[in-house]
Amino acid sequence: MKKGDIIELEIEKYAFEGRGIAKVPVGIIRSDLGKEEDPNQNYVVFVDGSYPGDKVKAELKKIKKSFAEAKAVKIISPSNFRIKVRCKYFGECGGCKQQDLDYAQQVKFKQQQVEDIFTKLGGFTDFVIEEIIPSEKVFFYRNKMEFSFSDKRWLTQKEIRSGVDIQKDFALGLHVPEVYDKVLDIDECFLQSELCNRILNFTKEFFKRKKITPYSTKTHSGFLRNLVIKTSHHTNDLMVNLVTLNDDENLMKSYSGELLRQIPEITTIINNINQKKSSIATGDYEKIIFGSGFIFDLIGNYKFRISANSFFQTNTLQAEKLYQTALDFAELNGKEIIYDLYSGAGTISIFVSGKSQEVYAFETVESAVNDAEENKKINNAVNVHFFSADLYKSFLPIVDTNNLPLPDVIILDPPRSGMHANTIDDVIKLKPKKIVYVSCNPATQVRDIKIFGNSGYKLIKIRPVDMFPHTYHIENVALLEAS
Ligand SMILES: C[S@@+](CC[C@H](N)C(=O)[O-])C[C@H]1O[C@@H](n2cnc3c(N)ncnc32)[C@H](O)[C@@H]1O
Numbered sequence: 001m002k003k004g005d006i007i008e009l010e011i012e013k014y015a016f017e018g019r020g021i022a023k024v025p026v027g028i029i030r031s032d033l034g035k036e037e038d039p040n041q042n043y044v045v046f047v048d049g050s051y052p053g054d055k056v057k058a059e060l061k062k063i064k065k066s067f068a069e070a071k072a073v074k075i076i077s078p079s080n081f082r083i084k085v086r087c088k089y090f091g092e093c094g095g096c097k098q099q100d101l102d103y104a105q106q107v108k109f110k111q112q113q114v115e116d117i118f119t120k121l122g123g124f125t126d127f128v129i130e131e132i133i134p135s136e137k138v139f140f141y142r143n144k145m146e147f148s149f150s151d152k153r154w155l156t157q158k159e160i161r162s163g164v165d166i167q168k169d170f171a172l173g174l175h176v177p178e179v180y181d182k183v184l185d186i187d188e189c190f191l192q193s194e195l196c197n198r199i200l201n202f203t204k205e206f207f208k209r210k211k212i213t214p215y216s217t218k219t220h221s222g223f224l225r226n227l228v229i230k231t232s233h234h235t236n237d238l239m240v241n242l243v244t245l246n247d248d249e250n251l252m253k254s255y256s257g258e259l260l261r262q263i264p265e266i267t268t269i270i271n272n273i274n275q276k277k278s279s280i281a282t283g284d285y286e287k288i289i290f291g292s293g294f295i296f297d298l299i300g301n302y303k304f305r306i307s308a309n310s311f312f313q314t315n316t317l318q319a320e321k322l323y324q325t326a327l328d329f330a331e332l333n334g335k336e337i338i339y340d341l342y343s344g345a346g347t348i349s350i351f352v353s354g355k356s357q358e359v360y361a362f363e364t365v366e367s368a369v370n371d372a373e374e375n376k377k378i379n380n381a382v383n384v385h386f387f388s389a390d391l392y393k394s395f396l397p398i399v400d401t402n403n404l405p406l407p408d409v410i411i412l413d414p415p416r417s418g419m420h421a422n423t424i425d426d427v428i429k430l431k432p433k434k435i436v437y438v439s440c441n442p443a444t445q446v447r448d449i450k451i452f453g454n455s456g457y458k459l460i461k462i463r464p465v466d467m468f469p470h471t472y473h474i475e476n477v478a479l480l481e482a483s
Contacts (some may be wrong), residue, residue, distance in 0.1 A: 001029050003060055006007040006073065011054045014109040016117070016443070018098055020050030021060075027069055029060070040433035043463045045070050045080060051101055052133045053079030072348040076221075081105040086139070087192055092156050093184050094177040095191060098469035105468055107134045110474045114442050114464045122446035124453075128461035133325070135264030138469040142191040143231050143297065144314050146219055146281050147172055147200060149207075149214035149224035150183035161413045170214055172227060195265055196229045199240055200243040200263050203227050206255055215245055217279065223248065225274055226281040230295055230306060237295035241270040242309040256289045264345045265293050270308045294371075299323060302350050302379050310368035311344040315467040320467045322475055323351040326411060326436050329461070332356055336408035339432070341395075341423065346372030346386060348411055350436070360404050362389035391423045399430070418444025421451075428455045435480040442468075442476045449478060458483040 001007065007029070011020035012171035047058050049072040058070035075082075085099045098106055111132040118124045135141055153171035185204075188197045207224055215222040226243035240259065242252070256269045268291030272283025285295075286308055294305045297312070299320050306312045307321025313319035326348065329370060330354040332338075340349040343361035344369050353359050361427060363369050372386045387402070389395045391414070398404075410432040412419065418441065427435065439445035442464075448458055457480040465475045 001031065001060060001063070002347050003063060004112050005060050006047075007060060007070065008076065009047060009050075009056055009058050009070070010129065010366045011047060011050045011056065011079070013054050014112065015046055016113060016472075020047040020052060020056075020110075021045070022047055022056060029063060030065075043067065047072055050075075051079040051081050051105075053081060055112050065204070076307050082428075087188075088309055089156070089174075089184060089186055089189075092154070092176055093174050093186065095174050095189065095264050097177070098472060099470045101470075103134070103138050103469060106469065107132055108433075110466060110472075111464055113472075114462065114474060114476050117442045117446050118459075118462060121443065122450055124449075124459050129458045130461060130463035132464040132466060132474075133318070133321050134447075135315060135466045135469045137315075139190045140193055140352075141315045141317070141469060143233060143312070143316050145189065145192045145196060147186075147227045147229075148175060148183050148279070148281075149226065150181070151216045151222055152182045152306055154179060154182040154184045156184070168210075170204075172200065172210055172214075174226075194231060195233060195263065196240065198263055199229055199259070199266070200227065202259055203212050203242070203255075204242075205280070206258060208250070210254075212251070217277075220277060221245070223251075226272075228281050228308065230308070230312075232295050232297040232306075235296050236265065236296040237267045238265055239268045239270065239291075239295045239306075239308065240266055241272055241281075241286075243272045243283060245273070245275060247273050247287070252287070260290065262296045268293055268295065272308060290303075290321060299347055300351060302347075303375075304345060304347055304350075305346065305371050305374045305378065307367050307371050310365060310371045313347070313467065316464060318467040318475075319347070322438065322467065322477065323348055325463050325465060325477045326368075326438055327352050327355065329436050329463075329477060330355075330409050330411070330434060332409070337405045339407040339410045339430070341391060341410065341412050343369050343372060343386065343416045344413070346375045347382075348382065348413060349384045349386075350375055350381045352411070353379075353384045356383065357383040359403065360399075360407070362391060362395050362398070364388065364390045392420045394422050394425050394426055396429065406430060407432045409436065411436045411438065413438040414444075416441040416444065419448045422453050428452065428457075431482065437478045437480065438475070439473050439478070440473060442474065445476060445478060449480065454481055457481065 009022035013021040028044035045105040055076040056072040058194040062069040171183040202406040211223040228241040230239040269289040269430040338359045343363040349361040
């Protein structure tokens with residue numbers, strides 16, 4: 001067979017990144033078998049948009065020696081795990097790819113996936129896998145949404161079929177998977193709150209009315225780049241952050257004035273000005289248009305200041321469970337020295353501070369370190385100390401220069417790409433008794449833990465925490481002990 005051909009498949013398993021797995025005799029798909037290859041040998045096909053129990057027609061996308069990739073184009077008979085979706089954009093929006101999968105089953109598959117990553121990919125055998133913690137909320141669970149403006153609107157199948165003439169050079173919404181230059185224009189999303197949908201729709205209408213153009217990735221022109229909305233779970237704080245290519249004070253004044261009249265619940269409005277070509281929603285500088293420029297939220301008994309550009313866990317309720325799991329794994333007695341690497345706005349450091357002697361935290365983003373210092377004051381966490389550190393380079397010079405006591409426990413929470421080899425080396429040299437590794441990407445986590453495993457650390461236990469319902473993403477906490 002060749003790329004583009006359609007094949008009928010029965011899905012048996014759930015694989016990494018939420019794809020279904022089907023197995024067929026290799027001879028059915030590959031026409032280039034060598035003499036030594038058995039055509040009846042099992043061959044794996046990863047099928048996007050399918051779940052175990054589905055029978056599907058799938059289009060072949062890639063044919064490799066040991067596996068193929070395909071995309072389900074028709075469900076012949078559905079899996080019992082499938083449910084009715086809530087959102088009209090399902091299937092085209094990249095936000096909630098698994099909304100049609102029963103939540104109880106999503107969680108079971110995620111648990112299985114983490115287990116497979118640690119046992120099959122990592123080769124770990126003798127360790128405990130604790131039960132996944134499901135998300136308390138499965139809709140409206142996000143405290144941050146980042147929408148993109150585009151001069152290229154993605155038209156849905158329904159819009160194309162309707163024959164209605166739609167303005168194609170203005171969209172505000174979310175990206176379509178694997179389509180980098182087009183944006184799906186949306187008017188509602190069930191991940192944040194109803195109020196956020198109103199902000200989204202007002203913003204779109206306002207700028208369309210004023211004939212302000214969205215940013216074009218092709219020409220590097222156009223004013224509007226992103227709309228980022230941050231909400232607080234425990235307080236009424238609500239931040240609107242408009243990311244633009246240029247600074248236009250009068251336009252921002254007029255936008256914020258009308259926005260506040262329509263939605264007075266907003267507590268702060270920020271304008272980030274981003275002249276870089278890269279499409280990240282962080283500005284070269286930011287201007288506070290209204291309010292303090294911050295919002296506040298609680299994790300457990302601690303209060304945190306959150307600015308437009310610093311990282312804060314996006315599911316506030318689950319963040320508490322995640323941090324509690326890390327704290328439980330560390331089993332602190334109040335006398336330990338803790339290092340918290342990739343500390344963001346200092347949330348984990350402060351969360352564990354009541355059970356530690358001293359906490360030393362390291363983070364590279366300046367606004368996050370500033371927020372962390374503020375959070376220290378708010379929570380009177382006098383035993384926590386923050387350092388600016390780029391953890392792509394060695395941070396041992398900071399430890400030496402400041403004469404820091406050596407750590408008993410190191411907590412790690414790197415970005416999806418995992419840890420840099422230098423930082424892994426540093427951690428090993430510091431010889432903590434325990435390492436608690438929090439990760440939003442178990443694949444890079446297991447890669448790093450294997451290195452610790454070869455340097456005298458034993459994997460004791462892991463516990464997945466679901467922070468992102470309807471997506472295949474999963475957070476995982478691991479405990480390693482010096483052997
Ligand atoms: C997954 S977040 C964790 C933040 C924090 N522990 C929390 O729970 O909110 C990863 C953090 O790593 C930081 N980071 C990314 N690259 C870094 C680097 N090279 N050096 C230091 N910190 C980095 C990010 O800015 C971000 O704050």
